[in-house]
Amino acid sequence: MAVTEEVKTPDSTPEEALAHPVTSTGLSNEKIAMWAFLGSECLLFGALISTYLLYRGRSVVGPFPHDVYDIPYTSVSSFVLLMSSLTMVLALAAMQRKDQRRMRVWLLTTALLGATFIGGQVYEFTVFYRAGLSLHENLFGSSFFVLTGFHGAHVTIGILMLLSLYTMSAKGRLAENRVETVELIGLYWHFVDVVWIVIFTMVYLVPGVK
Amino acid sequence: MSSTHDTTHDEAFSSPDPAMESPEPGVEEHYPDEWQYIKVALILFLITMAEVGIYYTSGARRAVITLMVFMMIAKFALVALYFMHLRFDSKLFRRLFVTGIILAVAVYLIALSSLHVWQH
Numbered sequence: 001m002a003v004t005e006e007v008k009t010p011d012s013t014p015e016e017a018l019a020h021p022v023t024s025t026g027l028s029n030e031k032i033a034m035w036a037f038l039g040s041e042c043l044l045f046g047a048l049i050s051t052y053l054l055y056r057g058r059s060v061v062g063p064f065p066h067d068v069y070d071i072p073y074t075s076v077s078s079f080v081l082l083m084s085s086l087t088m089v090l091a092l093a094a095m096q097r098k099d100q101r102r103m104r105v106w107l108l109t110t111a112l113l114g115a116t117f118i119g120g121q122v123y124e125f126t127v128f129y130r131a132g133l134s135l136h137e138n139l140f141g142s143s144f145f146v147l148t149g150f151h152g153a154h155v156t157i158g159i160l161m162l163l164s165l166y167t168m169s170a171k172g173r174l175a176e177n178r179v180e181t182v183e184l185i186g187l188y189w190h191f192v193d194v195v196w197i198v199i200f201t202m203v204y205l206v207p208g209v210k
Numbered sequence: 211m212s213s214t215h216d217t218t219h220d221e222a223f224s225s226p227d228p229a230m231e232s233p234e235p236g237v238e239e240h241y242p243d244e245w246q247y248i249k250v251a252l253i254l255f256l257i258t259m260a261e262v263g264i265y266y267t268s269g270a271r272r273a274v275i276t277l278m279v280f281m282m283i284a285k286f287a288l289v290a291l292y293f294m295h296l297r298f299d300s301k302l303f304r305r306l307f308v309t310g311i312i313l314a315v316a317v318y319l320i321a322l323s324s325l326h327v328w329q330h
Contacts, residue, residue, distance in 0.1 A: 027300050035303045039310025046314030054327055075262045082258065082285075086251040089293045093244050183295075190294045194286050201282035205265050209274045 034184050038191045045195050048150055052143040052203055059138035065207050068128045077120040078200045081155075084113035085193040088162075088186045095182045100169050103182065107169070110189065111162040114155055121152050144203070151199060154192045161185045241298055250292045257281050 023029055091106035125145070133141045165185055168174040174181070242250075261281050264274055291297040296304045322328070 025302070027302060031303065032306070035306040039306045039313075042307075042310035042314040043317070046318045050318035050322055053322060054325060056327075071262065071265060075258065079255065079258060082254050083251065085289055085293050086247060089247050090244060093241075093247070096241070187294055190289055193293075194289050197282055197285045197289065201261065201278050205261060205278055206275055208265065209271055209278070210268050 028180055030180065030184060034187050038187065041191060048147040049198065049202055052147050055139035055143045056207060059140045061138050063131050063133045065140060068131050068133055069204060069208060071204060071208065073124070074200065074204050077117055078196060080113050081117045081193055081196050084110045084117070085190050087113060088189045092182050092186050095179050098176045100174065100176065104166055104169050107162050107166045111159050111166065114159045114162070118152055118155055118159070121148065147199065147203065151192065151195055158189045158192055161188065241295055242292060247292065250288055254285055254288055257285050
């Protein structure tokens with residue numbers, strides 16, 4: 001069992017104690033919890049991707065994937081999300097250098113790239129819906145919208161966390177030594193990116209290979 | 211706090227689990243610099259471009275799909291190892307994440323195989 005105690009030396013401030021807790025593992029409990037959470041999320045998205053694969057090619061009525069997919073458009077969306085991972089890690093690097101001004105710039109850039117991805121997904125959903133594809137139209141529609149919708153919800157939660165972090169920093173409520181707070185949100189953000197890497201290949205590209 | 215507890219606590223620190231060999235929390239000097247992050251992002255961009263390029267080529271379907279899955283795994287690994295710092299952080303974090311991945315892949319591969327998805 002991990003035991004957490006604050007370091008209390010005559011010189012340590014409450015913020016320093018918060019940033020460097022002593023645990024029985026020597027590792028941050030919050031970071032262990034985040035990795036355990038991300039490990040469990042693999043099972044959630046694994047179930048959704050498996051459901052999509054199970055129903056692939058079993059729809060009796062259209063629209064079918066090749067009727068609605070726009071691969072160049074989705075490739076640009078994927079690129080936007082990939083680059084948001086870069087800006088997120090640059091935000092963390094800035095925080096490690098105690099440069100909060102630059103960190104805020106990168107955080108806002110990451111949130112904007114995430115919002116661009118979500119905007120693209122909303123547009124894509126709208127186009128698909130106008131083409132006759134809905135959640136209950138056929139098996140493809142059900143599994144596609146549930147999978148990509150869950151992923152989109154995760155990205156949206158990530159954007160809200162990024163904006164909260166930005167606001168905390170802008171108001172001076174983010175102590176310089178709380179690097180781990182930025183790192184934990186970064187881990188979540190990178191996770192939604194790696195999930196999209198799998199979705200892009202398994203859901204968009206592979207079924208269309210001739 | 212009792213002295214017994216202190217002793218146990220000290221022992222826990224003096225003989226750490228090999229899985230937890232890592233820099234202390236908050237120590238960042240083992241992480242890559244910004245240029246390395248940019249290089250990784252460039253590689254990710256190139257792999258994505260190659261994936262889309264392969265999508266439009268007409269070749270042996272099985273070979274193209276294998277190549278795409280290989281590229282997907284490469285992208286996944288690059289993000290996890292460099293952006294999520296799994297290459298530089300404690301092995302315990304890597305084990306937690308990899309356990310989730312292995313469990314998910316094994317469970318769903320068995321489930322999909324039992325439903326004859328690959329023959330469809």
